[in-house]
Amino acid sequence: xxxLTINAGDYIFxxxxxxxxxxxxxxxxxxxxxxxxxxxxxxxxxxxxxxxYATIMTIYTWxxxxxxxxxxxxxDFVAVPVWIPSAMLLDLTYWATRRNKHMLILVGGxxxxxxLPLFNMINLLLxxxxxxxxxxxxxxxxPPYMTPIEPQVGKFYNSPVALGSGASAVLTVPIAALGAKLxxxxx
Numbered sequence: 001x002x003x004l005t006i007n008a009g010d011y012i013f014x015x016x017x018x019x020x021x022x023x024x025x026x027x028x029x030x031x032x033x034x035x036x037x038x039x040x041x042x043x044x045x046x047x048x049x050x051x052x053y054a055t056i057m058t059i060y061t062w063x064x065x066x067x068x069x070x071x072x073x074x075x076d077f078v079a080v081p082v083w084i085p086s087a088m089l090l091d092l093t094y095w096a097t098r099r100n101k102h103m104l105i106l107v108g109g110x111x112x113x114x115x116l117p118l119f120n121m122i123n124l125l126l127x128x129x130x131x132x133x134x135x136x137x138x139x140x141x142x143p144p145y146m147t148p149i150e151p152q153v154g155k156f157y158n159s160p161v162a163l164g165s166g167a168s169a170v171l172t173v174p175i176a177a178l179g180a181k182l183x184x185x186x187x
Contacts, residue, residue: 054087
């Protein structure tokens, strides 16, 4: 499930692309947190699975943040995303709906979809002057056409690769789950 999340578009906020990747992040990460965590909640039946899943993702991001810091970039070059509160809402929904999978998907998915972008928007508002960091510390791995420029209103990063990987990751789990369910039905 963590691999699905990492491959679902962007899973980390680099300061130079923080706001441009926010839209892709919000769609892919709220979907993957809901889909991945609901799948494991229903599979294991253990409340707290979503929070555990979000904690692993947070640890991954802190490791990446440490790696960039070790390369000489400023401490706030990577902003760690906020998954855990949304995952806790999902676990609470699982507990509150008495393991009713349809309500878990509907209510839990809605709570994650509404809360994850909100928590991360507040998180990104706390980052110190993203444009200054972007121009002062450009990433050497970026090709010239991706060099950060001053963002313009209404223009978002819409890479076909990010969108394709996100869509395929999102579709993989429900299709596999449906296939497994169809395989267990008796006629």
